[in-house]
Amino acid sequence: MTKITIKETQNPTILKFEFPDFITQNQSFEFKNIDEAKNSPLAQQLFYLPFVKSVYISGNFIAIERYSIVEWNDVQEAVAEQIENFVNQGGVIIKADETQTQKQPVTVYGETTPNPATLKFVVNKMVTKNAIEFKNIDETQPSPLAKELFNFPYVKEIFIDENYISVSKYESYDWNDITLELRSFIKLYIENGGTVLDENFIATPKIEKQKIENFDNLDTTSQQIINILEEYVKPAVAADGGNILFDSYDEKEKRVKVILQGACNGCPSSTFTLKSGIENMLKDMLHDENIKVEALNG
Structure with a gap:
């Protein structure tokens, strides 16, 4: 039985519905309406939902962009259930004869x-x-x-x-x-x-690092730090074309080590961001004034 995982994106109108396995191989499909989706029975069904604006299928996920008439919190579980039921009943996601990625205008x-x-x-x-x-x-x-x-x-x-x-x-x-x-x-x-x-x-150490595979085995403070970085820090730095990864937390020294990527790495303002932004946020949210943050590559 297929189980769908719901993931937020940087765009609040777009939500990802992830599958446990790949549903396309090296292909991406984007559909703006039900007529464009003739090669995807699942996408066609999704367009019957009045709030679905576009459907994007790639790798192991389906991303859906919604119209503003609803909030994802109100409908996401129902959408995930509909996708699960469709697939578990043998529904076709992409027709097998659709072997070439359609050329789509790109901005x-x-x-x-x-x-x-x-x-x-x-x-x-x-x-x-x-x-x-x-x-x-x-x-x-x-x-x-x-x-x-x-x-x-x-x-x-x-x-x-x-x-x-x-x-x-x-x-x-x-x-x-x-x-x-x-x-x-x-x-x-x-x-x-x-x-x-x-x-x-996608099996490189950097990708695996982001998944924090051993999350459940980490100490409580490390888990809290990861959750804070994921919820509050990553969306902000992503808007500037960067990323931040948790590396480690030293309970004795109260030292948090992170890895900066993209625009954050080597940025003149990264030190200010780490000290005045992230460090102060962790001190406040963890109720510990001794927390220190340092970048391994910044």
Whole structure:
């Protein structure tokens, strides 16, 4: 029996319904209405719900964008149950003869971040369900897009999450000279069905780290810190094209170690964010003025 897991996204109108197994292989499908969804019986059924605006299917999840007539809290459980019932009764998610990803018009725009060395390229649809960082071309096996981007001489690091690609450049280059080329390349790559992130390769230590596989075995304070970072900190830094990962907590020294990714890594304001933002938040929420936060790579 298939069991659906509900996951929030950075966009409050979009919710992800995750499957325990992959439902597509290296393919992504986006449907804006019931007519476009003729190759997906499940998507067609979902469009009968009056609040469904669009359906996106990729990897092991279905993402649904809602109209503002409802709040997800009021309907998400019913939607998850409907998807479960459909699949458990043998319903088809994507027809087998649909072997090619349909070319979809894609919009990409550049967005500045607090880090002057990093620009965030935002796509008008989700491109991955996993946050992942690449320091060099040798790490890019999971991401054909990242591999292509490293062929540009000015690309230093890449961070990909949900609906954006953060690119960090070398200091000797100016964004005014390279932004248009990067934006156009990313747009055409995605529009032509290129793979942004191959979910089959998501087994790297960095990805596993984010999942905190041993969460249940951690001490209570570490669990509280992870929950605070997930709920309050990650959405804020993600809006700036970055990410923060919990590394460890030393109960004796009251020291929290984190890893900064994307725009956060190397950002001039990251120290201020850590000390005045995250550290003060943890002190307040954990009721412990001795808490200290430090970045392993910041």
